Amino acid sequence: MSVPTRLEVVEKVRKDKKGVAAVFPIHYPRELFRAFGIHPIEVWGPPKVDTSPAMAHLQSYICSVVQSGLSFYLSGALDVADIILVPHCCDSLQGLGSILKGFVKKDRPVFTLYIPRGKRREDIEFLKEELKRLYENIAGFAGFKPTKDDLFDAVIKEEDADKLTLQAYEVHRKFKTSSSEFYRLIRLREYLPLVEFEKLVNEFIQKKYKPSGSVGVVFSGVLPEPMDVFSLVEESGGVVIDDDFASLRRRIYPLGESDDPFERMAQRILNAPPDAMKGSSFKDRENFLLDIVRNSSSKGVVFYNVKFCEPEKFYHPILKDSLKSANIRSIVVEVDINEPLPQQVKTRIRAFIETLKRG
Amino acid sequence: MSVAQSLNYHIKFKLFGSRIVKWQANRAYKNFKEPKNWRSDILASPLKIGVKTKELITKHYLEGRYVNGVKPVAWVTSGAPVEILKALGFYILYPENHAALCGARRATLDISSEAENRGYSVDICSYARTDIGTMLSGKTPVGKLPKPDILLACTNICQTVLFWYRVLAKHYNVPLIVIDTPFLYDNAEPHQVEYVKNQLENSIETAERAAKKSLDFAKLKNVVKLSKEAAALWLEIMERGKNVPAPISVFDQFIHMALVVEKRGDAETVDFYANMLAEIDERIEKGIGAVVNEKKRLLWDNLPIWHKLRFLSEFLAERGVSVVASTYTNAWGELAPMIDVNNPIESLAKTYIHPILNRSAEYKLKVMERMIDEYKLDGAILHSDRSCKPYSMGQVDQRNRLVTQASKPALLLEADHSDPRSYADEQVKNRLNAFLEMLGV
Ligand code: SF4
Ligand code: SF4
Numbered sequence: 001m002s003v004p005t006r007l008e009v010v011e012k013v014r015k016d017k018k019g020v021a022a023v024f025p026i027h028y029p030r031e032l033f034r035a036f037g038i039h040p041i042e043v044w045g046p047p048k049v050d051t052s053p054a055m056a057h058l059q060s061y062i063c064s065v066v067q068s069g070l071s072f073y074l075s076g077a078l079d080v081a082d083i084i085l086v087p088h089c090c091d092s093l094q095g096l097g098s099i100l101k102g103f104v105k106k107d108r109p110v111f112t113l114y115i116p117r118g119k120r121r122e123d124i125e126f127l128k129e130e131l132k133r134l135y136e137n138i139a140g141f142a143g144f145k146p147t148k149d150d151l152f153d154a155v156i157k158e159e160d161a162d163k164l165t166l167q168a169y170e171v172h173r174k175f176k177t178s179s180s181e182f183y184r185l186i187r188l189r190e191y192l193p194l195v196e197f198e199k200l201v202n203e204f205i206q207k208k209y210k211p212s213g214s215v216g217v218v219f220s221g222v223l224p225e226p227m228d229v230f231s232l233v234e235e236s237g238g239v240v241i242d243d244d245f246a247s248l249r250r251r252i253y254p255l256g257e258s259d260d261p262f263e264r265m266a267q268r269i270l271n272a273p274p275d276a277m278k279g280s281s282f283k284d285r286e287n288f289l290l291d292i293v294r295n296s297s298s299k300g301v302v303f304y305n306v307k308f309c310e311p312e313k314f315y316h317p318i319l320k321d322s323l324k325s326a327n328i329r330s331i332v333v334e335v336d337i338n339e340p341l342p343q344q345v346k347t348r349i350r351a352f353i354e355t356l357k358r359g
Numbered sequence: 360m361s362v363a364q365s366l367n368y369h370i371k372f373k374l375f376g377s378r379i380v381k382w383q384a385n386r387a388y389k390n391f392k393e394p395k396n397w398r399s400d401i402l403a404s405p406l407k408i409g410v411k412t413k414e415l416i417t418k419h420y421l422e423g424r425y426v427n428g429v430k431p432v433a434w435v436t437s438g439a440p441v442e443i444l445k446a447l448g449f450y451i452l453y454p455e456n457h458a459a460l461c462g463a464r465r466a467t468l469d470i471s472s473e474a475e476n477r478g479y480s481v482d483i484c485s486y487a488r489t490d491i492g493t494m495l496s497g498k499t500p501v502g503k504l505p506k507p508d509i510l511l512a513c514t515n516i517c518q519t520v521l522f523w524y525r526v527l528a529k530h531y532n533v534p535l536i537v538i539d540t541p542f543l544y545d546n547a548e549p550h551q552v553e554y555v556k557n558q559l560e561n562s563i564e565t566a567e568r569a570a571k572k573s574l575d576f577a578k579l580k581n582v583v584k585l586s587k588e589a590a591a592l593w594l595e596i597m598e599r600g601k602n603v604p605a606p607i608s609v610f611d612q613f614i615h616m617a618l619v620v621e622k623r624g625d626a627e628t629v630d631f632y633a634n635m636l637a638e639i640d641e642r643i644e645k646g647i648g649a650v651v652n653e654k655k656r657l658l659w660d661n662l663p664i665w666h667k668l669r670f671l672s673e674f675l676a677e678r679g680v681s682v683v684a685s686t687y688t689n690a691w692g693e694l695a696p697m698i699d700v701n702n703p704i705e706s707l708a709k710t711y712i713h714p715i716l717n718r719s720a721e722y723k724l725k726v727m728e729r730m731i732d733e734y735k736l737d738g739a740i741l742h743s744d745r746s747c748k749p750y751s752m753g754q755v756d757q758r759n760r761l762v763t764q765a766s767k768p769a770l771l772l773e774a775d776h777s778d779p780r781s782y783a784d785e786q787v788k789n790r791l792n793a794f795l796e797m798l799g800v
Contacts, residue, residue: 057755059773061482061745091518094542095752096721101544102721103756114541114551117514117521122557123539129550209715279521279537282529308482310748314522317478318529332478 003200006041006191010080013193015038019142022081024069024096025222026089026246026277027115029265032131034194035146035154036138038083042190043069044247047225047337050075057099063308064094064337065222074104083141084110085134089277090311111137117279119270127266135262150263159268161194162252167260168201169242169249173296175209176216179240180230187224215356216241220295220319221304221312223247225337228306229304232346236353242296244289245304250275276311285315286322299356300329302349307334329355364428372425377418384414401676403647406607408635412615415631419621420501424449429506431570434527436520437620438515438690440538440559442586442703445624446579447570452504453621454527458486459492462665462777464500471778473498484746485778487523494530495651507533507568511562515540515717517749534569536562542711544719546624547712556708579703582624587698592632593619594692597684599639601734604648605656605683606639610672610690611649613663619691654679655761658730658739659687660723660757661750662776667787674791678800684734685749686726690715722752727757728765738768738798745775770794 004012013020015213021037045068053074054067060291071077086097100110113134116123139145143258146154165186172182185204189197215238223245224230233240243249250273258266274280274288293301301323305312316332333345387410390786393399426432433449435441441451461467467485473492475481481488493499510533512524521537529537538558541551563574593616599606615635622628657675659682664671675682694713715723727739739761741754754771761769772790773783 059743059751059755061743062748062752088542091749092752094518094749097544098720098753099756102719102724103753103760112542113543116541116554117518117539118537120558120561122554122561125557126541126550126554129554133548133550215759276522279518279525279539282525310483310519311522313480313483314487314519314526316480320478 003188003192003196007080009039009191009193010041013172014080019082020080021083021085022073022078022085022094023085023221025065026087026275027251027269027272028085028087028113029131029155029158029269030194031151031154031158031265032135035139035144035151036144038138039180039193040144041081041086043072043078044190044223045225045337046070046072049338051338057104058095061308062095063092063192063306064339065306066096068338070096070099070104073100079106079108083138084108085113086110087113087115089115090309109137109141115269115278117251119278122138124263124266124270127270128260128262131262131265148261152259152264155261155264155268157194159255160280161189161198162254163253164198164201164205165189168204169252171205171209171297173216173241174211175214176214176239176241177209180227181294183224183227183230183240183243183248190247196280197240206279212239214239215216215353216296216298217353218242218244218289218296218298218301219304219357220244220289221246222306222309223337224304226335226339226341228341229349232341232349233353236350237357238353241298242292244273244292244301245279249273249292276315282315282318286319289319290326293323293326298328299304300331300352302352303330303332305332305334307336361428362498364425368425368429372422376421376425380414380417380421384410398508398673398676399651400463401651401673403642403649403651406582406611406615406638407633408493408638409614409630410615411634415627422450422555423501423505424503427505432505433509433511433513433566433569434507434524436513436516436524438516438711438716439510439511440707440715442572442579442582442624442707443559443563443566443574445582447566447572447574449509449566449570450505451621452507454490454523455486456617456621457499457501457504458489458777459663459665461489461493461500463668465666465779466498466500467666467732467777468779470496470498481778481780484519484523485775486746487519487526489521489777491526494527494755507531509533509566510535511536511538512536513540513711515711517716517747519749528642534565534718536565536732538562538711540717542717543712543722547709552705552708552712554706555712559704559708576703580700583698583703583707585626585629586623587695587700589619589623589625589628589632590692590695590698592629592636594689594695596632596636597689597692599636600683601641602643603656603735604646604650604653605681605734606642606647606649608649608672609659609663609682609685609688610668612667612685613668616688616691630639643737648681650676650679650681652679653681655795655800656681656683656735658682658684658686658727658734658736660727661741661742661744662687662747664742664774664782665777666779667774667782671727674788678795680795680798682740682799683736684730686715686723686730689726689730703793716749723753724757724760727761730763731761736767738794739770740794741769741771742776743771743773745773745781746778747776768794768797
């Protein structure tokens with residue numbers, strides 16, 4: 001699969017005289033940016049960057065996603081962006097937003113978005129207002145305001161992309177296609193223009209596959225970094241058949257119901273799969289995890305956790321218990337997105353796949 | 360309420376327990392003596408009101424032992440808008456205060472290991488680990504904690520509390536009220552305050568159900584008034600630190616703030632702080648400083664290191680350093696002017712969205728700079744608290760700005776508010792010594 005890099009996409013967007021927004025994790029409406037003709041590019045880390053610039057601002061006990069993100073910003077790599085967005089999804093991202101806005105200012109706006117920790121009526125109402133605030137902020141930068149129809153149109157396109165992504169997951173589950181390739185494809189949504197992403201996903205869906213005999217395992221966590229883990233699983237005779245990653249599965253937003261584009265965007269985010277970063281209940285997370293494990297006929301779950309990611313850590317003991325009562329094995333491993341996979345993590349994952357193979 | 364529970368409560372707490380504690384406290388107050396090994400060469404005598412602090416806290420936990428089945432019980436986060444629950448007659452427990460007490464009594468390691476053995480990572484806030492440890496094992500230095508009938512978590516201090524309270528809600532199988540307070544990178548916008556107000560209004564029904572009674576708005580107004588009075592007095596007490604020498608240090612404040620956190624909304628808390636203020640004013644009149652030979656005055660940022668209060672207080676006092684003000688203790692007083700007794704729900708929404716922990720790192724720096732100026736401080740110690748990411752993130756820049764913009768020496772001190780494993784004695788001493796040298800002491 002030959003796909004443009006992030007930089008190439010940015011150059012192309014620039015050539016088309018469009019704006020670029022660099023977006024930090026986790027939840028935000030892509031459609032809102034697209035309605036302004038601004039191309040959102042997500043900053044998930046990135047992995048394996050030199051984090052020394054961030055060390056001048058952060059303590060060592062802050063997670064590597066924030067360390068990398070800040071380093072990337074400080075190194076000038078995000079200077080190609082016209083706007084920075086930091087959604088509020090955890091205490092560490094809150095701190096990152098605060099540092100970007102207060103202490104390492106550059107000559108480009110840093111917008112924030114507070115994701116409410118619930119899905120009550122008042123949460124939807126609030127998020128709707130937050131999205132309007134973000135809309136006004138972007139409009140201030142862009143110099144125009146998309147109409148309600150433009151916004152609605154952008155929402156529907158994004159909903160279509162979500163549906164398509166779910167179809168790709170189904171194909172992957174059914175045929176146990178290569179997890180490295182599947183996840184490389186799905187992650188392209190982090191930066192590719194929508195049409196290009198959909199084209200590649202359609203190609204994936206239409207290809208013919210022979211079902212593989214690998215043993216299926218589900219991964220849960222914030223993001224699949226380091227990504228080498230997929231080859232490791234495959235080399236051991238397994239396949240990452242589905243996931244409960246905040247960056248992936250938990251961001252396949254469902255269709256909204258409202259005719260009001262802001263309310264619809266809010267519904268989509270808050271009614272999406274449960275997520276630690278939206279403060280979801282244990283019950284919701286248990287149900288979701290059990291559902292994807294059962295639907296994929298998987299035999300085990302790997303909690304692939306970023307070191308110092310407190311939100312995820314709170315859920316592990318209870319989620320592990322629920323899995324155990326459902327006769328599903330699980331392990332928790334800790335990684336740093338800037339470091340190669342530790343030998344000990346490799347050994348544990350290999351051994352885990354072996355036990356799953358033995359049934 | 361069962362007859363047995365009621366009898367137990369009335370006999371063991373009302374009739375005997377609380378009276379014995381009060382009698383002991385009155386005696387201790389009358390024959391007030393410095394504790395053994397008190398370093399009176401470097402520190403002023405402890406405040407006499409400390410006897411009262413101990414009495415009120417002891418009574419509070421004692422009541423907690425017998426209160427189940429007699430009063431509805433709520434467990435709440437430290438910055439939660441507790442006034443509605445108070446007005447409904449709940450007994451209120453603050454797990455963070457309990458965890459701080461465990462920290463001060465050096466019980467954290469033992470209790471939090473119960474949570475760690477159950478799979479809760481050491482990277483989780485040590486308050487949460489301690490409390491989950493107590494939940495799992497029943498271990499606590501206060502005898503026994505009452506079971507909650509309802510939980511109230513407010514995100515105005517951190518997101519950690521949300522996960523922690525979900526663990527509690529699952530374990531105790533009780534309703535959890537979440538009051539989500541959007542983080543303020545800038546000033547609060549109307550929709551943000553409105554959101555908090557809506558949640559407060561909607562929480563009333565759940566709280567009433569747990570209390571089995573309706574909210575009396577006249578009572579609510581009275582509780583809000585008492586909260587405001589206690590917070591305002593607390594602010595005045597802290598502001599007395601502007602005197603040179605400072606009559607109280609932050610180490611005193613860390614102890615005596617327990618009541619403004621744990622018992623705000625009670626009439627006896629207002630009386631308590633009025634008496635405390637009078638005692639402090641007496642000190643000022645007599646020219647007594649908390650540190651006998653005050654040479655330098657400092658600011659403390661972030662939570663205390665509960666298990667090292669005495670050591671730090673003496674180490675600094677020995678060198679003539681008084682730590683006079685703190686962003687942490689200030690947080691419990693600074694919002695008092697925002698509370699509008701005649702407009703309780705809306706003003707609670709506005710007040711509880713504004714704590715320093717819910718505001719940007721840049722705002723916190725401004726508070727520090729203002730305090731340094733107003734309290735005539737020579738420098739700052741910023742406790743980089745491994746457990747508390749929301750308070751600690753931004754401190755590296757804040758320290759640098761204090762040094763470069765305010766030209767004040769500032770030290771970033773790595774530790775944890777209650778987990779002793781993140782604290783290295785020798786390293787702390789070396790860092791403090793080097794810092795004090797820079798201050799010229
Ligand atoms: S990895 Fe966890 S702690 Fe870090 S930014 Fe993501 S959610 Fe927050
Ligand atoms: S210490 Fe910090 S992280 Fe822990 S409960 Fe308090 S505010 Fe939250």
